[in-house]
Amino acid sequence: MPFVTVEMLEGRTLEQKRALVEKVTVAVEEAIGVPKERIHVFVKDLKKDEYAHAGVLTIDK
């Protein structure tokens, strides 16, 4: 513990996902003083037909 889940629009590169999990882990480590060995990060891609804002799917924007 802690467990961090990031949900974001699909399309990021593996490089970006590497940077994301690394920077988020450091951020959690610094903010609440937990060693990174206890930090789990999940990265979930959202397709454009899986997310809507103000009643309209991203695919339709």
Place this chain on the structure above:
Amino acid sequence: MPFVTVEMLEGRTLEQKRALVEKVTVAVEEAIGVPKERIHVFVKDLKKDEYAHAGVLTIDK
């Protein structure tokens, strides 16, 4: 805010997903008086081997 997540069996058409996010957004707007610009809806498909009821996967029913 608010954030709405709908998990359902895969297989719905894009048209159905459009209707779903639109109607759910209106429902939330009417029920708790939040403008639709602040309503986020996630639609997640479940495969038949990802959901079980009474101990049996949907794929086996």
Place this chain on the structure above:
Amino acid sequence: MPFVTVEMLEGRTLEQKRALVEKVTVAVEEAIGVPKERIHVFVKDLKKDEYAHAGVLTIDK
């Protein structure tokens, strides 16, 4: 199935929550043609120190 989760800022009345689950259930029923007996809705309150937008907690806004 389907399963709907609504996460929103705490403070709504029981009446509002009743209207919310009822209207969301009807919305799902109409949009994807599933009978309401198969629709589950979860309503989760978020405290003001549990949600941040643009790096600032709601409690600090």
Place this chain on the structure above:
Amino acid sequence: MPFVTVEMLEGRTLEQKRALVEKVTVAVEEAIGVPKERIHVFVKDLKKDEYAHAGVLTIDK
């Protein structure tokens, strides 16, 4: 109710998923005395670029 979600690394066979939902359902039934007809289990696969421990993606280990 109850609802159980299992998130695990992708790659398990359908047979393993069958055993998983069955055994988890029995475990819940025995532990809290709820009939299996009221137990829902979700099984979600995580890709190797979707999970990181100690700041490193599984794909990079």
Place this chain on the structure above:
Amino acid sequence: MPFVTVEMLEGRTLEQKRALVEKVTVAVEEAIGVPKERIHVFVKDLKKDEYAHAGVLTIDK
């Protein structure tokens, strides 16, 4: 990994929760052959005004 989340109506005793996490962990261990040291279980209570089936909150049933 894996990560198991159990959502259930509030009211279970600590004893029941102990039995739940133990039995679910064994079930996962047996089903997919992962040592229990790598199994995380979350138990989340749902209040009666947080869950609705067929458009009606549990509190109103």
Place this chain on the structure above:
Amino acid sequence: MPFVTVEMLEGRTLEQKRALVEKVTVAVEEAIGVPKERIHVFVKDLKKDEYAHAGVLTIDK
């Protein structure tokens, strides 16, 4: 989008939660180049009887 959820053991101060959401938002901003106005962070406390590792609740460790 993106949406970040942090689940951690209860007990952190408001100051720590402030630092957490701020640092995590900056981390996401830097890693995938999204402006912080589009980043939402949820912080969820887990009680000691809500999380188990290796079949044992934190409350029993």
